[in-house]
Amino acid sequence: MKIQDLIQNRSRENFSLHDKYLNSQMVKVLKTIDFDRHYVRAQGAYLFDDQDNRYLDLLSGFGVFALGRNHxxxxxxxxxxxxxxxxxxxxxxxxxxxxxxxxxxxxxxxxxxxxxxxxxxxxxxxxxxxxxxxxxxxxxxxxxxxxxxxxxxxxxxxxxxxxxxxxxxxxxxxxxxxxxxxxxxxxxxxxxxxxxxxxxxxxxxxxxxxxxxxxxxxxxxxxxxxxxxxxxxxxxxxxxxxxxxxxxxxxxxxxxxxxxxxxxxxxxxxxxxxxxxxxxxxxxxxxxxxxxxxxxxxxxxxxxxxxxxxxxxxxxxxENLIEHAAYTGTAIMDALTPLTEQYECLKEVRGKGMMIALEFAEPTKSLSLKLSWKMLEAANKGLFSQLITVPLFRRHQILSQVAGRGMNIVKFIPPLILTESDVQWIVSAVNDVVASAHRGPAAVWDFGKVLATRALRAKLHA
Incomplete structure (x- = not known):
């Protein structure tokens, strides 16, 4: 049996196979949040889908791929x-x-x-x-x-x-x-x-x-x-x-x-x-x-x-990756920390090395932002953080995660091999999505439409 032939011949069946034989709920989650990509190869800190789109992986298999993929x-x-x-x-x-x-x-x-x-x-x-x-x-x-x-x-x-x-x-x-x-x-x-x-x-x-x-x-x-x-x-x-x-x-x-x-x-x-x-x-x-x-x-x-x-x-x-992780992680946090003064929902940027958290909290000044926050929290505790992770993925092709159930904390645990251009990619993307999240009800409405559309599509294809 040639694995490469098997993969090539059935390359787009992964979601249907998992829906039928493995965890169908995970399939629904991925389709609902628009994370249902067909990845076909990986190298270092990057994933590539069947359209040859490149994604920066800040999840790294929950921390498994510290050296990147396929070293x-x-x-x-x-x-x-x-x-x-x-x-x-x-x-x-x-x-x-x-x-x-x-x-x-x-x-x-x-x-x-x-x-x-x-x-x-x-x-x-x-x-x-x-x-x-x-x-x-x-x-x-x-x-x-x-x-x-x-x-x-x-x-x-x-x-x-x-x-x-x-x-x-x-x-x-x-x-x-x-x-x-x-x-x-x-x-x-x-x-x-x-x-x-x-x-x-x-x-x-x-x-x-x-x-x-x-x-x-x-x-x-x-x-x-x-x-x-x-x-x-x-x-x-x-x-x-x-x-x-x-x-x-x-x-x-x-x-x-x-x-x-x-x-x-x-x-x-x-x-x-x-x-x-x-x-x-x-x-x-x-x-x-x-x-x-x-x-x-x-x-x-x-x-x-x-x-x-x-x-x-x-x-x-x-490859001096431990020293590199300390330096690069500090560079990311130093670049993102000033956003806490600019955006009232961003409470703190913290971490050590390549273990970084962006913590969000209910705003205290803007009434429209407070309304948006309460709307999301009423729907599902910790949902505001998805206003960050979902557009990071959809608009900027960065894979990240919420740091825990019910938390408004976004977590980055990338490979230790990130380059300076990767750091700029992260900083630019976070700036954009945090700014968008602060548009108040408009951001919530746009986000809700995305989730509702994807959830309906996932249900129709179930």
């Missing part, structure tokens, strides 16, 4: 691995490539982390972190933060601070306790019960791009040590250069007990996750020969994933 060095590594006829997943064996990737990760992660567990995804690394913490401490409770996102499998879902994802999937795993993010007093009160195995947090919350106070993470780590609690940091999205440093915790000089890694490590090709932890945790879990396989992942150490991970780390270093 030649990752392809070369995967091709050479496939051609090597290596033994793969022997299971009653230990593979070389997984050992080499583990060695590299230990050198790059914060001091004191020297054991590695490989899985297939970020949510699997969170599951492993929960299990390891419970076994290593002999305690059961896990503290997590409101608004956080750690995954959708049952354990990671139990540690996710958004009830939207949990509704109807209960009962969840017991002994998970939610506290506010960036609240040291609440954290200490929870930890003081002395029955807590772990505290898990994102250094920067992905849903909303919420950045903690400067003392929060260092003090949280100190509190975890004080009460004998494992401090788990979820760097699945923030890690590997996303925030302008190898790890987001480096912004605050924090040394966690466990770091969860995924997304970027894949190079954009092969699913992979890695948990890196302190030796004492690992040694308590795998403490006897009969416990050597007490926790594992069948495909976790497969050769293609390990090769992709090794190549990804090499590219990040050799």
């Amino acid at each position: 030649p060095k990752i392809i070369e590594a995967l091709e050479s691995t496939l051609k090597a006829d290596l033994p793969n997943l022997v299971q009653l064996d230990v593979s070389l490539l997984s050992g080499l990737l583990a060695e590299k990760l230990v050198k790059l992660t914060p001091d004191g982390l020297n054991r590695v567990f490989f899985a297939n995804s970020g949510t699997e690394t969170v599951e492993a972190a929960i299990k390891f913490s419970r076994y290593a401490t002999g305690k059961s409770k896990v503290i997590f933060c409101h608004g956080c996102y750690h995954g959708l499998s049952l354990g990671s879902l139990s540690a996710t601070g958004d009830d939207h994802y949990k509704k109807g999937f209960g009962p969840l795993v017991p002994d998970f306790i939610e506290i506010p993010f960036n609240d040291l007093e609440a954290l200490e009160q929870a930890l003081a019960q002395e029955d807590v195995a772990a505290f898990i947090t994102e250094p920067i919350q992905g849903h909303g791009v919420w950045i903690p106070d400067d003392d929060y993470l260092p003090e949280a780590a100190a509190l975890a040590r004080k009460y004998g609690v494992v401090f788990i940091v979820d760097e699945i999205q923030t890690g590997l250069g996303r925030t302008g440093k190898w790890w987001a915790v480096e912004h605050w000089s924090v040394e966690p007990d466990i770091v969860c890694i995924s997304k970027t490590l894949s190079g954009g090709f092969v699913p992979v996750g890695a948990l890196v932890c302190k030796e004492w945790i690992f040694d308590r879990v795998f403490n006897r020969m009969d416990r050597a396989v007490v926790h594992g992942s069948t495909f976790g150490k497969n050769n293609l994933a390990m090769a992709a991970g090794l190549a990804t780390l090499e590219v990040l270093e050799s």
Whole structure:
């Protein structure tokens, strides 16, 4: 079977196939907001549709494509691995490539982390972190933060601070306790019960791009040590250069007990996750020969994933992408921040590196803008942000996302490889769509017509 022939012969069937066999609701969403394009190729930070239109991808697969799409060095590594006829997943064996990737990760992660567990995804690394913490401490409770996102499998879902994802999937795993993010007093009160195995947090919350106070993470780590609690940091999205440093915790000089890694490590090709932890945790879990396989992942150490991970780390270093992410992200934010003085709905531009949020809020001066805001919020909470993302895509061919359910926050998590012309593309487009959104009822009316027309079309073709 030739995949290229198959793709060519059935290239325009993707929406009908998904509507029939996969998630039909996602098809309806894409058609309603006019995001239903037929992408035919991708290169670096760009997507191309069947009309050869070029799109700038500021979503990057929810942060997977930090190196851009189809990076030649990752392809070369995967091709050479496939051609090597290596033994793969022997299971009653230990593979070389997984050992080499583990060695590299230990050198790059914060001091004191020297054991590695490989899985297939970020949510699997969170599951492993929960299990390891419970076994290593002999305690059961896990503290997590409101608004956080750690995954959708049952354990990671139990540690996710958004009830939207949990509704109807209960009962969840017991002994998970939610506290506010960036609240040291609440954290200490929870930890003081002395029955807590772990505290898990994102250094920067992905849903909303919420950045903690400067003392929060260092003090949280100190509190975890004080009460004998494992401090788990979820760097699945923030890690590997996303925030302008190898790890987001480096912004605050924090040394966690466990770091969860995924997304970027894949190079954009092969699913992979890695948990890196302190030796004492690992040694308590795998403490006897009969416990050597007490926790594992069948495909976790497969050769293609390990090769992709090794190549990804090499590219990040050799192309200076982490320094580039810090510089370029700052350039974008510096160019957009003055808009907060010009447009009253734009409350804040914030972020670190290539993790950027534009937060919008109800205007306080213009009556027409207040009316527009209330109309949109009455229809659907967080809908104003679609006045930004939809025209960014339709008029400027920039793919972006709302930062979380019900939020008026637009989030950019682009590839780390953006050029100066890409930065100008973003700045010019944001200027245009933010200005248009401030036209008041006229903007809402135009937006409503687009959504209504597309929704009707989607329904007719259902």
